[in-house]
Amino acid sequence: MSEAVNGKELWDEAYVRSLIESQGGVQKILDEMREYDEVWMRMQAEHAALMEKYPDKWVAMGKEGLVSVGDSMEEVLEDVESRGIQEEGLVIEFLETDPPIYIL
Amino acid sequence: MIIGRFDKRGRPIIEGRLLISRLNVARRIPFLLDTGAERTCLHPTDTDRMRIPIEALGGAIQSRGVGGISAYYREPALLSFDDDPYTRVYAIELLIADPREGNQGLPSLLGRDVINNWRISYDPTDSTLECAVRYADYSLAVN
Numbered sequence: 001m002s003e004a005v006n007g008k009e010l011w012d013e014a015y016v017r018s019l020i021e022s023q024g025g026v027q028k029i030l031d032e033m034r035e036y037d038e039v040w041m042r043m044q045a046e047h048a049a050l051m052e053k054y055p056d057k058w059v060a061m062g063k064e065g066l067v068s069v070g071d072s073m074e075e076v077l078e079d080v081e082s083r084g085i086q087e088e089g090l091v092i093e094f095l096e097t098d099p100p101i102y103i104l
Numbered sequence: 105m106i107i108g109r110f111d112k113r114g115r116p117i118i119e120g121r122l123l124i125s126r127l128n129v130a131r132r133i134p135f136l137l138d139t140g141a142e143r144t145c146l147h148p149t150d151t152d153r154m155r156i157p158i159e160a161l162g163g164a165i166q167s168r169g170v171g172g173i174s175a176y177y178r179e180p181a182l183l184s185f186d187d188d189p190y191t192r193v194y195a196i197e198l199l200i201a202d203p204r205e206g207n208q209g210l211p212s213l214l215g216r217d218v219i220n221n222w223r224i225s226y227d228p229t230d231s232t233l234e235c236a237v238r239y240a241d242y243s244l245a246v247n
Binding site: 008010011013016017019020023026027029030032033034036037040044047073074077087088092094099102103104 | 109111112113119121123125130131132134136138140141149152153169170171182184186188191193195209210211213241242244245246
């Protein structure tokens, strides 16, 4: 921590930049977030069809489309890991047919 | 502009990249934009995906919400957002929920500790969720 801004202690910017660099850098993070957005859009576009085909299942989608279906998130994660698929870029959703009402 | 979206249930979602350096974990998290939450918090679905070891967490606190009192752990974290050509970064004290039956499936929440730094245009009728950054702890441009 090096300075207080608006009453909050902050780290040195150089240290923060080094942490971001350790994650691949700003450009890589921006690229990954945009790529993830594209997969998310695809998931939304195919949501109704997936819901019909896999009601109350967990599904994982990547750039190439649907990659895994399972009864739990853990099952899906184990499946993609066992097949050597990079989990981080996947959009994973539970296709809940009777979702509860959330009041947060 | 940070661009959010509305999911199939109409929930306002902002994608952020969370980095917890002490635990050496990082990943993208779809946060529910929640002006009712004082603090940004992580709920079990995302905690599990980040493979955060609950036993390694400390600084337990209690929070009060519409679902009653819940236990959270406090953890320093960096939260970054895509705001072309910048990555906007906030240093936050993240709250990580102690997993229990009642909080399974809850979305992680983006609270006022972050969103009070933005001017937000919220229009579900037009699928528009845009956040103009008024302040960021760090604004990192592509080198």
